[in-house]
Amino acid sequence: xxxxxxxxxxxxxxxxxxxxxxxxxxxxxxxxxxxxxxxxxxxxxxxxxxxxxxxxxxxxxxxxxxxxxxxxxxxxxxxxxxxxxxxxxxxxxxxxxxxxxxxxxxxxxxxxxxxxxxxxxxxxxxxxxxxxxxxxxxxxxxxxxxxxxxxxxxxxxxxxxxxxxxxxxxxxxxxxxxxxxxxxxxxxxxxxxxxxxxxxxxxxxxxxxxxxxxxxxxxxxxxxxxxxxxxxxxxxxxxxxxxxxxxxxxxxxxxxxxxxxxxxxxxxxxxxxxxxxxxxxxxxxxxxxxxxxxxxx
Amino acid sequence: xxxxxxxxxxxxxxxxxxxxxxxxxxxxxxxxxxxxxxxxxxxxxxxxxxxxxxxxxxxxxxxxxxxxxxxxxxxxxxxxxxxxxxxxxxxxxxxxxxxxxxxxxxxxxxxxxxxxxxxxxxxxxxxxxxxxxxxxxxxxxxxxxxxxxxxxxxxxxxxxxxxxxxxxxxxxxxxxxxxxxxxxxxxxxxxxxxxxxxxxxxxxxxxxxxxxxxxxxxxxxxxxxxxxxxxxxxxxxxxxxxxxxxxxxxxxxxxxxxxxxxxxxxxxxxxxxxxxx
Numbered sequence: 207x208x209x210x211x212x213x214x215x216x217x218x219x220x221x222x223x224x225x226x227x228x229x230x231x232x233x234x235x236x237x238x239x240x241x242x243x244x245x246x247x248x249x250x251x252x253x254x255x256x257x258x259x260x261x262x263x264x265x266x267x268x269x270x271x272x273x274x275x276x277x278x279x280x281x282x283x284x285x286x287x288x289x290x291x292x293x294x295x296x297x298x299x300x301x302x303x304x305x306x307x308x309x310x311x312x313x314x315x316x317x318x319x320x321x322x323x324x325x326x327x328x329x330x331x332x333x334x335x336x337x338x339x340x341x342x343x344x345x346x347x348x349x350x351x352x353x354x355x356x357x358x359x360x361x362x363x364x365x366x367x368x369x370x371x372x373x374x375x376x377x378x379x380x381x382x383x384x385x386x387x388x389x390x391x392x393x394x395x396x397x398x399x400x401x402x403x404x405x406x407x408x409x410x411x412x413x414x415x416x417x418x419x420x421x422x423x424x425x426x427x428x429x430x431x432x433x434x435x436x437x438x439x440x441x442x443x444x445x446x447x448x449x450x451x452x453x454x455x456x457x458x459x460x461x462x463x464x465x466x467x468x469x470x471x472x473x474x475x476x477x478x479x480x481x482x483x484x485x486x487x488x489x490x491x492x493x494x495x496x497x498x499x500x501x502x503x
Numbered sequence: 504x505x506x507x508x509x510x511x512x513x514x515x516x517x518x519x520x521x522x523x524x525x526x527x528x529x530x531x532x533x534x535x536x537x538x539x540x541x542x543x544x545x546x547x548x549x550x551x552x553x554x555x556x557x558x559x560x561x562x563x564x565x566x567x568x569x570x571x572x573x574x575x576x577x578x579x580x581x582x583x584x585x586x587x588x589x590x591x592x593x594x595x596x597x598x599x600x601x602x603x604x605x606x607x608x609x610x611x612x613x614x615x616x617x618x619x620x621x622x623x624x625x626x627x628x629x630x631x632x633x634x635x636x637x638x639x640x641x642x643x644x645x646x647x648x649x650x651x652x653x654x655x656x657x658x659x660x661x662x663x664x665x666x667x668x669x670x671x672x673x674x675x676x677x678x679x680x681x682x683x684x685x686x687x688x689x690x691x692x693x694x695x696x697x698x699x700x701x702x703x704x705x706x707x708x709x710x711x712x713x714x715x716x717x718x719x720x721x722x723x724x725x726x727x728x729x730x731x732x733x734x735x736x737x738x739x740x741x742x743x744x745x746x747x748x749x750x751x752x753x754x755x756x757x758x759x760x761x762x763x764x765x766x767x768x769x770x771x772x773x774x775x776x777x778x779x780x
Binding site: 259278279281289313329385 | 574
């Protein structure tokens with residue numbers, strides 16, 4: 207197997223306008239933000255984004271005009287408030303939103319993860335999601351006659367993942383994962399191809415002695431790129447914390463379109479690459495503070 | 504929401520303490536209670552902090568085998584390890600607990616109907632106990648888009664029962680929610696069954712003014728008790744629909760000294776859960 211290690215630019219280049227993608231992470235935790243920034247830099251448009259509960263990952267893409275449709279049960283900046291680009295795009299009818307509940311959209315990934323084309327649920331009965339989502343269809347169990355709502359399987363063409371370590375074959379290791387990794391795991395299994403960024407690319411010797419920390423084997427990995435603090439301003443598992451100060455700046459900047467475009471200019475378009483971004487957000491001395499305290503193994 | 508400063512000094516208690524003991528008394532031994540993650544300051548106290556304190560109080564009094572599922576993943580946490588109610592990163596991972604379970608385990612319990620009760624809040628609740636966290640206004644062109652339904656559909660469809668904790672205002676207590684993100688009694692008797700729901704639904708709505716339940720005959724919201732010092736006039740003034748009012752409306756039973764001591768000295772010594780921090 208040849209090495210899958212590429213540059214950040216090369217890693218996301220295959221994602222074309224109109225692609226269906228997912229981003230590993232939950233809410234504002236562990237988002238693949240360096241990959242998202244690069245997707246914005248290459249000006250990809252009309253993406254369909256599949257997620258469970260998403261955060262600034264989807265909100266960034268919406269704010270950059272890259273998204274035409276979102277399937278999710280929620281988009282939120284958690285303690286930093288509403289996801290403002292998502293809010294504005296929905297209010298202006300600029301994106302299509304397919305509403306789901308958290309368990310039902312999890313089940314859509316679960317269906318794809320075991321090669322099925324749909325999944326039945328009881329969780330949506332009585333809910334207005336049934337009225338506004340045209341992809342739902344009521345079915346009857348052929349064995350018991352019970353009523354269910356059938357949902358289409360969710361299989362992203364590409365999933366973007368940021369993790370602590372990967373080897374050049376695309377095996378991903380995550381010794382710092384938290385309870386929320388379960389959401390990532392089902393999305394990865396449902397995906398056709400996975401693009402992985404990591405804090406550090408590890409060699410075979412390291413991999414051979416850390417195999418118990420495997421998050422996912424490298425079968426579907428098509429690219430591996432090394433980008434330290436590649437989840438910033440999200441935290442990454444227990445390795446580093448979210449950058450609360452930057453999130454407050456993001457939340458403030460995204461309140462209107464004009465100031466968000468300035469934000470993108472400052473932190474995405476106006477930096478030469480990910481290294482430029484890390485300097486722009488305060489540099490390594492400041493970033494390493496996010497790794498102190500309760501973070502770490 | 505103001506504290507109940509008018510209460511005699513020996514037995515002075517806060518609204519959050521009153522809600523916690525009221526909830527605790529409604530839980531049964533061996534039940535499983537679920538708290539999610541909250542967005543926004545006050546909501547965290549209402550649907551995570553107060554519920555955790557209430558479940559811990561029940562465990563220390565009449566329900567020693569009740570299980571708390573904090574964020575669903577964390578089973579019976581050491582509450583003193585909880586530093587804030589909105590955490591999702593390393594600090595949450597550091598909370599000590601009896602056991603942890605994966606997302607797949609959580610959804611298994613949810614969809615198999617193995618969760619007895621949960622807690623929720625929203626921008627709107629209506630007279631049938633439907634709740635809205637999705638949009639204000641018309642769905643296609645809303646005046647406010649909010650986060651979405653998240654796990655609320657399951658809370659109201661698959662849990663055994665749901666407690667709604669809200670701030671009480673005319674803006675929030677509306678005749679009909681703009682979007683049903685969690686289905687209460689929908690539009691009246693028989694509607695849940697007709698829609699395909701087989702169990703669960705809202706049990707109580709708890710606010711700074713009182714506790715409200717649902718009239719079995721009409722499925723409409725009813726005054727169950729008023730908090731000490733609160734009046735029906737106040738409640739009517741802050742509610743955008745007509746409540747069912749029984750001939751006799753009791754006072755919400757205040758916390759005992761023993762309950763207050765447990766809450767303050769053992770369960771929430773740092774005031775993180777009950778909003779004193």
